[in-house]
Amino acid sequence: MSETPAAPRLAETFAEVEDALLSRWPETRLEPSLDRIRAFTELLGDPQRTYAVIHLTGTNGKTSTSRMVDGLLRTLELRTGRFTSPHVERMNERICVDGEPLSDEEFVRAFNDVAPYTHLVDASEAHPLSFFETVVGMAYAAFADAPVDVAVVEVGMGGTWDATNVADGVVAVVLPIAVDHAKYLGDTPVVIAEEKAGIIKPGATVVVADQEPDVAAVLLARATEVGATVAREGLDFGVVTRVPAVGGQLVSLQGLRARYDDVFLPLYGAHQAQNAALALAAVEAFVGEEPLGDEVVRAAFAAATSPGRLEVVRRSPTIVLDAAHNPHGAEATAAALEDSFTFSPLIGVIGVMADKDHEGVLAAFEPHLAHLVCTQASSTDRALPAEQLAAQAVEIYGPDRVTVAPRLADAIDQAAALAEAGEALGGGLGSGAVLVTGSVVTVGEARTMLGGRS
Structure with a gap:
């Protein structure tokens, strides 16, 4: 008879959690399968099914857009979870509740809540849980524990095989697709788009950034296949005008439900204006048929931050x-x-x-x-x-x-x-x-x- 693996020792400090997580497969080592993360989240009671999810993929802009989506939702007085990666300075930045990273103590608690189940997955699967899979499980469980109304989830890499994809986004956001992580995702935007399209789920709304025509064709084919509703930048929403201003820019945005003029965004560059338009459309699609309201949009964007981005x-x-x-x-x-x-x-x-x-x-x-x-x-x-x-x-x-x-x-x-x-x-x-x-x-x-x- 094989011995049952000993339960892991619970962590007492943030440093111990970091050490335990970093001892696992790094984010750069991938084995394309959802088997481990599915087994893990099932043991945790599938926490990712207890709240709505807005799921984001694309090559660049995911974290900035996630932060803007989060800000709009919180201004609408919804309780949010936000999962982004990689972190800029500290690991607990990856898991936020109500716009704030988990404190060191909360991060330790989130790890200890899932730690008893990690060894069960390690023992039952061909490969052990990776660093990223473990942190995804921590995030999904922490969001259920909070509890949150909606989680804003950024993929780690790709889409179909990304560990975050055990959640089904009611809204999927696909930011501009270019070549990155070519070793894992492919060396052309079209091949990469096929992987990223995997976050588009049946019945969802997919908010699609302006893409190269062949990339757009892949995304639209996936949406048609699963019966998702499509909102396209440049057709259904987008940036109307933008003017650089002190500390950022003034943008006029056409949303899915209304137009918002001369909105101050304290971030620089046309790409951040595009991110704002995508965030606006995503939240409009999530909320329903009513416009968000001028005060909500202005307040949320005026408070936008994106550390380490210009x-x-x-x-x-x-x-x-x-x-x-x-x-x-x-x-x-x-x-x-x-x-x-x-x-x-x-x-x-x-x-x-x-x-x-x-x-x-x-x-x-x-x-x-x-x-x-x-x-x-x-x-x-x-x-x-x-x-x-x-x-x-x-x-x-x-x-x-x-x-x-x-x-x-x-x-x-x-x-x-x-x-x-x-x-x-x-x-x-x-x-x-x-x-x-x-x-x-x-x-x-x-x-x-x-x-x-x-």
Whole structure:
């Protein structure tokens, strides 16, 4: 007879929970199956079926849009859960109730609530529960325990085989699809769209961002197959106008139920205006036939935040953090910098993950950066060594515009000095700035170092 595995020791501290979770399969190791997460959530009593779900996928913009959806729902006085990934600074950012991350104590409690069941799944399945699957189970159980009225859930990667997909979204949101995670999802937007379309469930409403025609065709085919209602950006809703403003932008949005003019959004860039339009349409689809109301929309968007997304964390010189980590995201960030700021010179600090298209990211930023400091995050072995990144950067920027500083603190110091020097690089004195970008991990480390706003 095989022995029943011993129940895991319950955690007492946040650090112990982190250690227990990080000892599991990392987020970068995937085995495409919902068997483990289904077994896990069944043991937990299928908590994800006890509240409504708005499910989001796409290549970029998921977290920002999730935060805006959450804000609109809370302004409507609904109790919300929000699950996003990856985290910027601390793991408990991933699980929020009523707009606030679980406290360390609540995060420990959420882990201990599910821990007795993790070993049962580990013992019964061909592979153990991964880090991500375990955190998804924690989130779904915590939302049921709260309890919440609606959960806003961002996929981790893809759609069909993503662990979050044991929930059935009454509204599915598909943000713009481009190439990322090519090793796991495919190397063309159409192939990736087929995977992401898996979150569109029978009878749901799917809110679709403007897509390439062949990508849109995949999503519409899936919606037709399962009988989902489709709302398309540019046809059923969208951004009417946007004008950069101090601290963000003024946007006029056409929703599914009403138009809202001159709404202040304290986030930068056309991509954030698009995210706002998608969030508005998603919440309108969720709520029903009545408009949300002018005061609700204005209040929710005025309070919008998105840490690490074109976030100004310091002045003199200005330091901006942005988590762009693929060419599509880098192009959106670069366009927003040109649109909303007049930095001269702009000095880049870039640290990337080795499994990303770093050449594409470097190329997207090249026209906008006077100089580039190549660095690397210290908290992960996935980081591409700074010297390797610099060797590639020299081919794009030339040797005179690239320096290497493996330690992120040194890189930021060097970039700040170059930005302050200003005139030596062709800019006006006092108009220089630093952009820290390339990965969520790099931005998270910089944010902790620089004391970013919550």
